[in-house]
Amino acid sequence: MKRWIDIDPLDRFYRDMLDMARLGLDAHNEHSFIEGMPYDTFEPGHERIIKRFVTFDGQQEFAIPGYQMHIENPVSVFVAGVQVQPERVENEKITMSHPLSSGLEVVCIAYGRPAYQEDGCVHRPYVETDESAISLPSATLSMAADDQGQTKNQPETVTVLGTKLKRLSVKIQSEEDPKEVIKKAFGFRQDVFAIYRGIVYLPFNYNGFPVLVGYNYREAGSVQFKQETVVVSTDHARYHDRFFPNVRMKRAQFLVLLQQMRVDIYNRFTDRGLESSTYPPRTLLDRSSFSGQGYEQDVMDLVSEQFLDGSYVFPLYENNMLEPEKCITRAEAVVFLNRFIEWALEKFR
Structure with missing residues (x-):
């Protein structure tokens, strides 16, 4: 997936942007010299939409109810974790260039059209939700009650649309709110995940995404490893996947x-x-x-x-x-x- 969905290699500033993005503020280059801008509000009728399909044989069209075409509301399509270019994008529908075989996972993402606030010639994306109400997208695993966390037998894994994320180890004290501690540890990183007491947490930008989770659980006295697909979600995300080059x-x-x-x-x-x-x-x-x-x-x-x-x-x-x-x-x-x-x-x- 692209780091910023509003930056294109054909943009005149692309080379400078690429050079700057490679500069890190820390030894591990986990925090870039330049970052995107947070936003959480969309123009009415242009909200973010994520639809997951499992294809039937010969399927070529995919309905996205509520989607309205706009230059600031692009659509990305992933087939079996690989991003592909659809043949045609229309209001509430996309069409692939050829029929697909059955049993494939297809994920269509309409990223939404951000709302802006104006102050003279200065304008910026709108941030409406209070910080205290913001929460990471998460999902409860089916074997949450028996979750064994990270063990020496099998490492926990999370894969999103073909991309493997890094497990972030977060220390949580008994008196602390796990959601807040994990949110602070994540910041606006896009490459990490955490599993705590049977709940998987992902970065804000993956809100609504289907993810493949591998984790350990105890059954009949022994530790087992399970993989399952869940959809992580939150009602109050703060996205960070646009650079907003024209702000x-x-x-x-x-x-x-x-x-x-x-x-x-x-x-x-x-x-x-x-x-x-x-x-x-x-x-x-x-x-x-x-x-x-x-x-x-x-x-x-x-x-x-x-x-x-x-x-x-x-x-x-x-x-x-x-x-x-x-x-x-x-x-x-x-x-x-x-x-x-x-x-x-x-x-x-």
């Missing part, structure tokens, strides 16, 4: 943040720190529009920075203008961040 913030705010990072790097790796006039000021046709603003010097210092070959690190917009009071999208921000890292590696390696 905006003001350019000046973002550029000042980059300048602070630049100053910090100079202070760490040089004897004298950063001198504001390292390079001649870059020519900006719209500089007069933000002359005297509190961020003017920071922004000018930043955009005047150069690579060793003399080219400018940060791109300008049309007609050599910066327009710092306009909003910057998250995709543009990733481009700036990636160029910043390329500059820092070249400058201080």
